[in-house]
Amino acid sequence: xxxxxxxxxxxxxxxxxxxxxxxxxxxxxxxxxxxxxxxxxxxxxxxxxxxxxxxxxxxxxxxxxxxxxxxxxxxxxxxxxxxxxxxxxxxxxxxxxxxxxxxxxxxxxxxxxxxxxxxx
Amino acid sequence: xxxxxxxxxxxxxxxxxxxxxxxxxxxxxxxxxxxxxxxxxxxxxxxxxxxxxxxxxxxxxxxxxxxxxxxxxxxxxxxxxxxxxxxxxxxxxxxxxxxxxxxxxxx
Numbered sequence: 283x284x285x286x287x288x289x290x291x292x293x294x295x296x297x298x299x300x301x302x303x304x305x306x307x308x309x310x311x312x313x314x315x316x317x318x319x320x321x322x323x324x325x326x327x328x329x330x331x332x333x334x335x336x337x338x339x340x341x342x343x344x345x346x347x348x349x350x351x352x353x354x355x356x357x358x359x360x361x362x363x364x365x366x367x368x369x370x371x372x373x374x375x376x377x378x379x380x381x382x383x384x385x386x387x388x389x390x391x392x393x394x395x396x397x398x399x400x401x402x
Numbered sequence: 403x404x405x406x407x408x409x410x411x412x413x414x415x416x417x418x419x420x421x422x423x424x425x426x427x428x429x430x431x432x433x434x435x436x437x438x439x440x441x442x443x444x445x446x447x448x449x450x451x452x453x454x455x456x457x458x459x460x461x462x463x464x465x466x467x468x469x470x471x472x473x474x475x476x477x478x479x480x481x482x483x484x485x486x487x488x489x490x491x492x493x494x495x496x497x498x499x500x501x502x503x504x505x506x507x508x509x
Contacts, residue, residue, distance in 0.1 A: 319498070329438075329446065329489055331498040344497045345403075378445060387436055387451035388493040395445055 284308035286318075286379050286393035293399045300366040300398060304379030308391075311337055311357050317382035318362040319389060320353065322375040330375075334382060335362055369400045404428050406492050408501025414509045415485070421477040425490035425501045430471065434494035437466055437475045440487045449488075450475060482508075 286306040294300060302320070309316055320332040333353040334342045343351045352365040362379060376397050380389035405428040415421055425435065433453045438446035448457045450466035453473055463478045477484050485508055490501040 321500075328503045329491075329500040331491075331500065334496075334498070342496045346497070380446075387448070387455075388434075388498065389436065389438075389446070389491065390448050390451070390457070392445040392447070 284381060284391040286381060286391060288377055288379050288393045288396040290377060290396040290398050292397070293401060294369060295402055296370055296400055297368055298400075300364075300369050300373065300400075302364045302366075302377055302379075302396065302398075304362040304364075304393060306360050306362070306379070306381070306393075309381060309383075310360065311335070311355050311362065313337055315384035317384065318355070319380050319382055320362075320364045320377065321380060321389070322373075322377045323395075324372075324375045332377075333364060334388075336382075336384075371400050374398065374400045403497055404431060404492055404495055404499050406490050406499050406501040408490055408504055410504060411502060412505040412507065415480055415506050416509050417480055417482060419477075419480045421480055421484075421506065423475045423488050423490075423504045425473045425492075427471045427473065427492055431492040431494035433468070434492060435466075435468070435473045436491045436493070437473075438489045438491065439484075440489065446489060480506075 290302045317336040319334040335353045355362045376395040378395045381391040407426045435453045437450040440446045453468045454466045488504045
């Protein structure tokens with residue numbers, strides 16, 4: 283059974299760094315073809331893809347966030363991470379992590395999401 | 403970036419209707435389009451993958467199709483549990499891009 287769960291700070295101030303953790307089970311990021319992606323959704327709005335990391339440590343980022351994103355993984359502990367630097371109120375959103383299986387498709391399993399508010 | 407132009411943005415529907423939602427890709431994305439259902443306060447749920455494949459556990463009244471750069475999600479004989487938001491995604495190229503979403507509302 284594949285499960286994912288996001289965790290984060292809940293609230294942070296502008297200019298701080300947002301650190302998110304995705305803890306998963308039922309698959310391994312050391313297995314060929316597996317990956318984890320991060321997607322966010324401001325309240326009442328659409329989904330925005332942020333970044334993907336693959337089993338071979340390949341990483342891809344949304345260029346609209348320029349150089350603010352860093353994705354990483356801890357294969358031993360079945361975790362993936364996303365950092366967003368210099369946050370602004372526009373980064374207020376629910377953040378999701380989701381599994382990628384190159385053999386089938388992207389984002390077949392999703393976490394429950396974690397709400398992050400950026401406010402002074 | 404590849405744009406996924408999703409239409410309509412909202413739709414007023416009745417139970418039993420056949421509903422079709424479309425995403426038009428700004429360039430060729432092949433079969434690499436997924437459809438997701440999202441209910442209020444919940445995570446997206448994959449419904450269709452690789453344009454036409456029904457995900458496990460998804461009712462057969464859902465189907466996906468492709469005509470050129472147009473990708474469609476069709477719900478036949480709409481049930482109350484199908485009232486939700488729907489999103490398309492292209493993952494042929496980076497950055498992966500979602501459509502703006504379609505909100506189904508009951509008349």
